[in-house]
Amino acid sequence: MTSLPETTQRKMGLVIDLDTCVGCHACVVSCKGWNTENYGAPLSDQDPYGADPSGTFLNRIHSYEVQPDQGAAQLIHFPKSCLHCEDAPCVTVCPTGASYKRVEDGIVLVNETDCIGCGLCAWACPYGAREMDAAEGVMKKCTLCVDRIYNENLPEVDRVPACVRTCPSGARHFGDLGDPDSDVSKLVAERGGMDLMPEQGTKPVNKYLPPRPKDQMDRPAATAPKPDGQIDVLAPFLKPVAEEPKGFIGWLDKALEKL
Amino acid sequence: MHPAPSVIIFTTLSGLGFGLLFWLGLGMPAVTGWVAFAFFAIAYALAVGGLLASTFHLGHPERAIKAFTQWRTSWLSREAWASVAALVIMGLYALGLVFFDARWSVLGWIGAGLSLVTVYSTAMIYGQLKTVPRWQSPLTPALLLAISVSGGALLAGQVTAALILLPIAAVVQVIWWVRGDTALQTSGTDMGSATGLGGIGRVRAFEAPHTGNNYLLKEFVHVVGRKHALKLRGIALVLGYAAPVVLLLLPFGHLLALLAVAAHLAGIAASRWLFFAEAEHVVGLYYGKR
Ligand code: SF4
Ligand code: SF4
Ligand code: SF4
Numbered sequence: 001m002t003s004l005p006e007t008t009q010r011k012m013g014l015v016i017d018l019d020t021c022v023g024c025h026a027c028v029v030s031c032k033g034w035n036t037e038n039y040g041a042p043l044s045d046q047d048p049y050g051a052d053p054s055g056t057f058l059n060r061i062h063s064y065e066v067q068p069d070q071g072a073a074q075l076i077h078f079p080k081s082c083l084h085c086e087d088a089p090c091v092t093v094c095p096t097g098a099s100y101k102r103v104e105d106g107i108v109l110v111n112e113t114d115c116i117g118c119g120l121c122a123w124a125c126p127y128g129a130r131e132m133d134a135a136e137g138v139m140k141k142c143t144l145c146v147d148r149i150y151n152e153n154l155p156e157v158d159r160v161p162a163c164v165r166t167c168p169s170g171a172r173h174f175g176d177l178g179d180p181d182s183d184v185s186k187l188v189a190e191r192g193g194m195d196l197m198p199e200q201g202t203k204p205v206n207k208y209l210p211p212r213p214k215d216q217m218d219r220p221a222a223t224a225p226k227p228d229g230q231i232d233v234l235a236p237f238l239k240p241v242a243e244e245p246k247g248f249i250g251w252l253d254k255a256l257e258k259l
Numbered sequence: 260m261h262p263a264p265s266v267i268i269f270t271t272l273s274g275l276g277f278g279l280l281f282w283l284g285l286g287m288p289a290v291t292g293w294v295a296f297a298f299f300a301i302a303y304a305l306a307v308g309g310l311l312a313s314t315f316h317l318g319h320p321e322r323a324i325k326a327f328t329q330w331r332t333s334w335l336s337r338e339a340w341a342s343v344a345a346l347v348i349m350g351l352y353a354l355g356l357v358f359f360d361a362r363w364s365v366l367g368w369i370g371a372g373l374s375l376v377t378v379y380s381t382a383m384i385y386g387q388l389k390t391v392p393r394w395q396s397p398l399t400p401a402l403l404l405a406i407s408v409s410g411g412a413l414l415a416g417q418v419t420a421a422l423i424l425l426p427i428a429a430v431v432q433v434i435w436w437v438r439g440d441t442a443l444q445t446s447g448t449d450m451g452s453a454t455g456l457g458g459i460g461r462v463r464a465f466e467a468p469h470t471g472n473n474y475l476l477k478e479f480v481h482v483v484g485r486k487h488a489l490k491l492r493g494i495a496l497v498l499g500y501a502a503p504v505v506l507l508l509l510p511f512g513h514l515l516a517l518l519a520v521a522a523h524l525a526g527i528a529a530s531r532w533l534f535f536a537e538a539e540h541v542v543g544l545y546y547g548k549r
Contacts, residue, residue: 002329018456028468053471060468062545064450068460075465078454080545089389095326095336114325117318120335122478123260126390126448128542131474137318194455197541199447200389208455 002094004087008106011178012144013084013205014164015187019212021171023063023077027163031059031081031142034162038147040112044135056133058082058142059163076211079172081163082129082142083196083204084108090121090130090141098139106178106205107146112138126200149174177205260391261481262535265315270381271531273309273342274403275524276302277374278411280349284371286362287417295356301414303346310342334387338380345373378407385534392442393538398435405431406499406530410523416516418507425523429500432530436492443539443549453544464547479540480548488537491529499526 035058036043045055059081067073084101088108091099098114099121101107110121117137122130130141145161148154158165164174175184184207187193193207245253279302282288283295290298314320327343329336349370355361379400385391386399409424450464451457499522506519539549 002332025468054469054473056474057469062454062464062468063466064454064456065463065465066456066460067463074459076454076456080468092332093335093384093387095329095333095339096322097325097329114322115319116322116326118326118335119316119318119478120333120384122474123388123540124390126453126541128475128479128545132318132478134474139318196455197448197452199452200541210455211459 002091002097002099004091004101005103008086008101008103008178010105010176011084011086011205012105012107012149012175013177013184013207014081014144014161015173015175015177015184015193015207015209016079017171017173017191017209018076018078019171019191019209020169021061021077021079021167022169023061024168025061026166026168027079027172028057028059028061030162030166032057034145034148035140035143039143040110040140041133041136041138043140044133046134054134056131056140058129058131058140074211074213079163080127080129081206082108082125082144083127083202083206084142084144086203086205087201089124089126089200089202093120093124095120107144108141109143109146110139110141112136115139126197126202127204144174177207260535260538260540261478262532263316265312267528267531267535269309269313270403270534271309271524271528272305272312274378274381274407275410275414275527276305276307276309277342277345277377278407278409279414280306280345280374280411281371281408282411282415282417282420284349284352284367284369284374286364286367287420288415289362291356291360291362293357295353298415299349299353299357302349306342306346334380334383338377338384341373341377341380345370345377348373375404375408378404390541391538392446392448392541393439396435396438396442398431398438402428402431402435406527410527413503413507413523414520422504422507425500425504429496432496432500439537443541446541448541448544450544450547453541464545467546475542476546480543480546481536482548485537488533491533495526495530495533497526498522499530502526 032043043056045053047053048055059079062078062080064076064078065073066076084106088101091101091108095118096114096116098111100109102109115138117132117139119132121139122132130139133140148161149159151159160174164172173184173187175182177184179185188207191209193209195204196208283298283302314323317323326336326339330340348366352363352366352370355363382400382403385394386396389395405428409421409428412421412424450462454462456462502522503519506515509515543549
C-alpha cells in the first residue's frame with residue numbers, strides 16, 4: 001500500500017559523518033557486493049569492461065569543494081544512499097504498491113515482483129536514491145540491508161548494514177533515530193546533524209553530521225608565526241638539512257663548479 | 260529530464276484524443292452513423308495509441324494491470340482508472356450514436372467529464388512533482404487541459420471554439436514557460452541545501468561518484484538541445500497555435516483543416532519535447548548540473 005504510515009514504531013536509519021568520510025568508496029563496493037547477491041534482483045552492470053560502462057548502485061560517494069568567504073577551501077566527501085524519508089514522495093507516487101514504507105522500522109522498500117518499472121518513484125525522489133536496473137527493468141534502492149540487520153544466521157557484529165560494517169573510518173552509523181536515547185540520536189544532537197534538502201518536505205530519517213574545520217593551517221597561532229601571522233606546521237621538516245654541502249658531495253660540488 | 264519519445268508521443272496523442280472525445284461527448288459535432296464512427300475511430304486511435312505508447316517505457320509492461328491498485332495516493336494510478344472509465348463510457352455512448360442513431364446525452368456528458376479528468380490526472384503526475392520545480396504548478400494541468408480541449412475542438416471541427424481556445428492555450432503556454440524559467444531558482448533548492456554545506460561556503464562539485472554514465476544522469480540531467488530551446492519555443496507557438504488559427508480563418512476546405520491539425524500536432528509535439536528537455540530535476544544539483 002502506497003499510503004504512508006502515520007508513524008513508524010522505530011526509525012531505523014544511518015547517520016553519515018561528513019567530517020570523517022575519507023571518500024574511499026569502500027561502502028560503495030561492499031553495498032554492491034552484498035546487495036547484488038541478496039535482496040531482489042542483482043545489481044547489473046552494462047558494458048562493464050567496455051568504453052561506456054555503467055551500472056546500478058545503491059550508494060554513491062560525491063566529493064565537493066566548499067569555499068568559505070575567507071580562508072581555505074575544504075574538500076568534503078559525501079556518501080549518498082536512500083534516506084528512508086518519513087514523508088517519502090517515492091512511495092506515494094507508486095501506482096502499483098510495489099514501493100512501501102514499513103510500519104515496524106520505517107524502512108522504505110520495493111517489492112520487485114509488483115514493480116512495473118515506470119520509474120516515477122525515481123522522478124519523485126529528490127536525492128537520486130533510486131536507480132532503475134537496466135537488465136531487470138525494476139527499481140532498485142537501498143534496503144538498509146534489511147536482510148542483514150535482523151539476520152540471526154550472521155554473527156551479531158555483522159548485523160548492521162554492509163556499508164556501516166565496512167567503512168574504515170567509521171563515518172557511517174546505524175541505529176534507531178526515533179529513540180532519543182540511542183547512540184545515533186545522541187550523535188546527531190551533539191554534532192548538529194542535518195537534513196538534506198529540508199525544503200523538499202521529505203523529512204529524511206538519515207542525518208548528516210557537518211564537517212568540522214579541516215585544519216588550523218591558515219589560522220593565527222602562538223607558535224612560530226610567520227610575518228603574516230600564519231604558521232606553517234610543516235616548515236621545520238622541510239628546512240634544508242645543510243645549507244652548504246660538505247664532505248665528498250662538497251668536493252664534487254666544487255669540482256663540478258670549476259669545470 | 261530525458262525527453263523519452265514514448266512519453267512525448269503518449270502525452271501528445273492521448274491528450275488530443277481525449278480532447279476530441281470531450282467534444283464528441285458534448286455532442287459537438289452532433290454526428291451519428293458512419294460519420295460518428297469515423298470520429299470515434301480517430302479519437303480512440305489517438306487516445307488508445309497514446310496509452311499503448313506509454314507502456315513502451317515500462318520495465319515490465321506485462322504487469323501494467325497492477326497500476327490500477329494505488330489510486331488513493333498515485334496520480335498515475337488515477338490516470339489509469341480515469342482513462343479506462345472514459346473509454347468505456349464513451350464506447351457505450353458511441354455504440355448508441357453509430358448503431359442505434361440514439362444520443363444518450365447523459366452518458367456523453369459523463370464521458371466528456373471523464374476525458375477531462377484523464378487529462379488532468381496525466382498532468383498531475385508531473386504537476387505534483389516537487390523535484391521538478393518547472394512542473395510543480397497548477398499551471399501545468401491548466402496548460403495540458405488547454406492544449407487538449409483546443410486541439411480537440413480543432414479536430415472536432417468546432418471552428419469558433421477552436422478560434423477562441425487556441426489563443427487562450429497559447430497564452431497559458433507562454434505564461435507557463437516564463438514562470439518555469441525561474442522556477443528552480445525560486446524553489447529554494449540549490450547545491451547548498453542539497454549537500455547541507457551551503458552554510459560553510461560556496462559548494463562546487465569536485466568529483467562525481469562515477470566516471471561513466473548512470474541512470475540518474477541519463478534520466479534526469481538532459482542538457483543537450485536546451486540551447487535550441489528558444490527556437491523550438493517559436494516553432495511550437497507558430498505551428499501549434501498560430502498556424503491553425505490562420506488556416507481556420509481562411510475559407511474552409513478539408514485540406515486546410517487537415518493542414519491545421521497536422522501543424523497543431525507538430526507544434527504540440529515540439530512543446531512537449533521542451534516540456535521534458537527543459538525540466539530540471541533537483542538531483543542534477545548533486546552533480547553540479549541543472
Ligand atoms: S531518499 Fe528518495 S528513495 Fe529514499 S525514501 Fe527518500 S524519497 Fe524515497
Ligand atoms: S518503478 Fe516500480 S516501484 Fe517505482 S513507482 Fe513504478 S511501479 Fe512503483
Ligand atoms: S544500508 Fe545496505 S543497501 Fe543501504 S547503502 Fe548501506 S550497504 Fe547499501
